[in-house]
Amino acid sequence: MIVRERWFENDIDDYDEEVTREKDYQPIKVWLNRPSFELTKLVKQDHHQLDEFLGQFRELKGKNRNEAMKLFLSFKAEAEKHIEWEEKIIFPMFEEHTGMYHTGPTQAMRTEHRMILEMLKGLADAILHSKTRTDELAETLIEKRLMELFKVHEQKEEEILYPWIDSALWQSEKEVAMAATEACHGV
Ligand SMILES: [Fe+2]
Numbered sequence: 010m011i012v013r014e015r016w017f018e019n020d021i022d023d024y025d026e027e028v029t030r031e032k033d034y035q036p037i038k039v040w041l042n043r044p045s046f047e048l049t050k051l052v053k054q055d056h057h058q059l060d061e062f063l064g065q066f067r068e069l070k071g072k073n074r075n076e077a078m079k080l081f082l083s084f085k086a087e088a089e090k091h092i093e094w095e096e097k098i099i100f101p102m103f104e105e106h107t108g109m110y111h112t113g114p115t116q117a118m119r120t121e122h123r124m125i126l127e128m129l130k131g132l133a134d135a136i137l138h139s140k141t142r143t144d145e146l147a148e149t150l151i152e153k154r155l156m157e158l159f160k161v162h163e164q165k166e167e168e169i170l171y172p173w174i175d176s177a178l179w180q181s182e183k184e185v186a187m188a189a190t191e192a193c194h195g196v
């Protein structure tokens with residue numbers, strides 16, 4: 010289970026005063042003026058833990074195939090929950106603020122999510138059923154592509170999308186997002 014605690018602390022100074030302003034205040038100015046922190050920080054933690062999970066799987070697979078398989082399935086479940094959290098909770102809030110429902114950064118991330126989910130499924134099948142040397146090579150290839158896509162995807166979210174989301178959302182919305190996060194992660 011990915012731990013999500015204390016992420017809301019330590020970083021709220023004069024932010025609440027800003028929250029009291031009208032919502033239809035010129036959006037771009039509000040984005041530029043607001044501090045950028047909580048969700049970016051949270052998502053970095055999540056990404057880091059997912060990366061570690063994947064790294065452990067790769068280390069283990071040459072030593073203990075059964076354990077590696079279990080670890081991969083846990084990683085897959087966590088990655089799917091992370092994507093679900095982004096798509097069902099975070100992205101819609103951003104889209105509502107910006108009006109970018111069908112184009113823009115969240116749509117690009119949703120497209121990459123579909124690719125990641127396909128690769129996770131493909132890799133799970135490959136791991137569960139690989140018997141021959143050719144199967145193993147196919148597995149390694151999917152794994153490599155998944156890692157590359159994961160890296161690029163995380164970088165885009167951490168450096169561009171989440172700082173933007175942090176600037177666009179109100180503090181109260183982030184609190185709602187946090188509460189919903191727990192439901193999404195089954196804790
Ligand atoms: Fe994502």
Ligand SMILES: [Fe+2]
Nearest residue numbers: 052091095166
């Ligand atoms: Fe993410």
